[in-house]
Structures are given as structure tokens and as C-alpha cells.
Amino acid sequence: MSTYYYELMEYMKAIKPISTHCHHRPDAMFANDFCLKTLLEESYSNWCGVEVGDTFESRKYYFDLIKNRNFFKCLEKALQLIYKIDTPLRADTYEIFDFAVRKAHREDPDFHMKLLTDIAGYDHVILDSYWQPGENGGHPELFSPTFRIDSFFFGFNPELKDHDGNNCGKFFGDRFGDFDTFFMSLKELIIDSHKRGAVAIKCATPYDRGLDFEFVTEKKARKVFEKREGSYDIADVKAFQDYIFLQTCQIAAELDIPFQVHTGLGRLSKTNAYLLQPVIEANPDTRFVLFHGGYPWMDDIFGLVHVYPKNVFPDIVWLPLISTEAAVRMLTELIEVANSQSICWGDDTWTSEESYGALMAVRHVLAMVLSNKIKDGYMLPADAFEAASNILRNNAQRIYRFE
Template sequence: MGYKKGLRNHDGVSLEENFGELPDNLQDYVEWVRKWIIQKKSEGCVALKIAMAYERSLHFEKVTREQAERVFRLQESDITQEDIRCFQDYLFWKICEIAAEVSLPLQCHTGMGQVIDTNILQLNNVIKNNPETKFVLLHCGFPWVDDLFSIVDGYPNLYPDLTWLPILSYTASKRVMHQLIEMSQIDKICWGCDTWTVEESYGSLLAFRFSLCSVLREKIEDGYLSVNNAKDIIDKILFDNAGKIYV
């Protein structure tokens, strides 16, 4: 959202209020972003998060530097939606590269948001071409969860995160967990509350525990898992996996 001054994102957050004066050219802007990411990591940041699904499509093309820097050369009144898209696409790919350089997972909000073109498959090309970047796909692309199943097995750098899913749909959360377990993705699944208050966080935990226990009970009753297998899965999803990703 830094293609012009004075902008705020969907949460009302301003870059300038949080990080100071914006650079006026693309090269300095990218280095400015890298500097802040490195500084925040040194202060304890364990991940980057992209919530652009609330602003636009998740289809980020590989554009040239020349295409991206047009927004810095044009008068504000002459900037087109295509210019904005190229700047954002270029910056997103750069952030993917920086995330790999500094070993920070990149959380991507998927699914709900502006809804149009915010499904997981929109990110397929970016994930494929940035194999050293850890992509954590928040909300598993709900309601388009089938997209996750189509690519999760093909990319070792892709991590499905069940955040928010049990609150959005108990049925969908169960289906996703059933299928990810059957696809041997147990070591990659994460969960988080994604809430604003203590009360919401606790309610989110209760919803997830109910959903997870329901899935594991069904798997045990079907003979698919032993009780010890189920206990291992609980430890992995609620603790171990995140501990390995967010190091």
C-alpha cells in the first residue's frame, strides 16, 4: 500500500504513521522494506503476514522493475489500476525473496476477504517459484478448501494453517483435517486463534479442540488411527509444528 502517500489498508493502518517517510523510488523502497523486516526480526518478530486478500486478487504476476516503478514517475492523477497492480506484484515477489533470505515464514491470508480471486491456487506460481520461502496459508483457503488439497502434497514449503476455520465452519474444518491427515500432511498443519480479545481467543480454542477431537475420534473408531497416533497429532498441530516453523 506504499505506492502513494496517505494510504491506509483495510484495518486503517498507515505505513507513514508506523514507519516514517516513504522512499520516493522503487530501489530505495525495496531496501527500506528489507531494512524494516530485518529490524523487526531482531526485535523478536517470527513471521511476516500478507493480508492483501482484503484489498485485491491473490494473483501476483512476475513483473519487471520498469513496470513496477511507474507509480513513482507518474503524477498521482495519472496512476492507473494496472500501475498499482504492477507495483504490488513486484513488491510481493520481493517480500517472498526477503522472507527466504532472513528465514521468516510468510503467512498469507487466503479465502475470505474481497472474495474475488482470493483462493489458494492464485498463489500457485509464487509458491512454485520461491521454494526457499515458507508459505503459511491461513484459513486453508475457505470456502475453496479443495484448492489446498490440489497443491499441498506438491510443495514442501507450503504449510496449511487452520486459523479461523473452525469458527467459520465446523463442518469444513473437520473435512480439511480428515483429508490432510489422510494425505500425510500431519507434520505441516498449524492452528491459531486469529482473534482480538481474550474471550474470543478462548472461544476459538474451544471450537478448535471440539473439531480436532471429533476428527480424531472418528479416525480411531474407523481403525485409521490408534489412540497414541491421535495424541501425537494433537501435540503436532497444537505445538510441535509451529515450533519448527516459527524458529
């Protein structure tokens, strides 16, 4: 590591970051006997296909399988620093970490918020509470909502649910009776949420379907409502959902708020960011924030930011947690092809401990990439330091209007 790596790391400690995306859980979860098991279950370590369990054997099996996963490494590192524990987190040290987590949250119910404001030092965090779209979790001083639209994709049938188990009818009552009232309600709800502080709209539909949104006619989109009593088919559902996405692009443009779109991973099939190209082309006044580097198809993002520099904003949210190495690869190239005021970052976590891990991961990524750019003679030191504060703070401040 060059000295610039350490200088950048030191410099970034003084920057108050703005995270463009999180799912921070309600206060009640942290107040209610919050322990290491809950923390692990509410983290990406829970996405590794193995359960932590309650016995020494189950924990040993769990850590044996996930101990080298980046998701776990970031969380382990954060726990070691927050709770001042030197040992690695494994089955034989589980109780030490569990005791520390329980004690801190029991003694101070506000500890989870203090971790975000005092330890991580966040200035603003955009909250995607998909269990309560458009709300700020009771902490408007830190959280600004993004309005999550996924549950609307299933609004044509109150019995159906999105991948998080939600239907817009459950959240907003029986106001989606027919096609016209549905779209009137969608728009009203977004406008109302914006008035109450929502700074963006969010779509995470790749967990339910692909990003292959087509330019459907209103006539075609209506069918799923008209045939409700009969039998609508998959094509009718897709047309209705395509129409929602297109309408939301227009609403975002009218309100002049960014439209955050999850790209990559999810169900994997048809989640490539490139699939959004026709919609981006047709909506030059909509500011598309493309999440997660489109991982693993990061090249799609490079192409889109290159061709649409005015309305495509790459956000490496979550990427440093998925794979720090991938984030280094992505940012190394992204800096060369994206304008310096467009790249943002978000933590994308449910708990403060993992959020701090995500922040440390992105700082490491920035220090690695930018110190290399200085060493290679590509960037002036001053420009590299400026890029770090742009990506951690200034770009989000401008794009989401936090001034």
C-alpha cells in the first residue's frame, strides 16, 4: 500500500458520509433483546444458504461455510471494532460477541442510532423501508425515505405479494379497484410521500421479474383489470407491470426526483442493466440511479453511463459488501468513464453494525482505487481526494438535494 492509501483512509474519516440506501429496521427490533443471532439473521450472512442455529455444532458448521465470504468478513470486522474484540468471530468465540451485542443494546435502546450518527458519522441515510413504503422510521433527522414501488406490481390482485410479502392494498387500503383509480392512487401516494420528505423512488423488481420493460399501450395494460374475474395470463401481468414502470419514470421526471433501480443479481434472469436502455433512451428527463454496479454485469453500467451521461447515475451501493474485489474492479474503470459528479454509494443494510462494515469496505475500496490512480499518474492527488468526498458525500448531497 502506498502512503496515499493511508492518507486517503485518514482523510475519509473526517467526511460525514451520505448513504443513498438502507433498510434499517424499526427501533423495536433493537430494543427487544437484540442479540448476535438476530444480528446475523438480519445481515447478508443470512443470504449464504446456511443457518446459524443454536448449538455449538450448528454454529461451527455455519462459520466453516461462511467465514471467507465478503458479507461475513465486513460484518466481523465491524463487530471487532465496535465492541473492541480482538479475536475472530467463530463458534468458540460466539458467546463473547453475543454478550457484547446484547449488553450494548440493552443498556442503551438508542445505541443502534448512535452507531450510525456517532461511530459511522452519517449525515443522511436514504431509507427504503419496504415494509412501510415512504416512511422515515421515526428518525427524520437521519433517515430520508425513498418510495418503494414493488408492492404495486401486484396491485391488480390483493391476494398476490411481491418477494417481500407485500401488496400495495395491504399498505394503502382498498383504493386500487380499477385501472384508472390504480394509477391515480400510485401517483397521489408518490406525490404525498415526496411532500412528506421522500427524496427518491425505488424499484427492486429484479427479485420478482426481469428489467425487460416494454413500451406497452394503455389498452394492453388495462387487460389484467378487465379480465380480473376471468383469467388473465402472464403477458397481461407483464404488460401491466411494464406500464407501472413507465408511468413511474414519468412521475419521477415530473417531481424531478431520482428513480433508484436495482440492477443485477436478484433472480438473475434478465436483470442486466443493459435491458433498461430503451426506457432510459425514451425518458431523458428521468434521472435513473442504477444500483449495485449491475453485479455481476458491471460492463452494462459502463456502457450506459458512457452513452447517457446526463441521466444515468451509477451507484455502487451494496457492491463493496458483495465483493470488495469487484468494487475495486468496478470503480477503477468507472472513474475513467463516468463524470465525477455522478457516482454514489449506499450501505444497503438492516442493522447499524453491518452498515459500519459497509462503510469501512467502501472506504477501503476508494483508498485502494484512488491511491493506485495517483501512483499510476492518472490522477492528481488533489483530484483523488476530491473524488473520495464526491462519492461518499457530495454527489448524493447534490443528486438528492440535501443542501
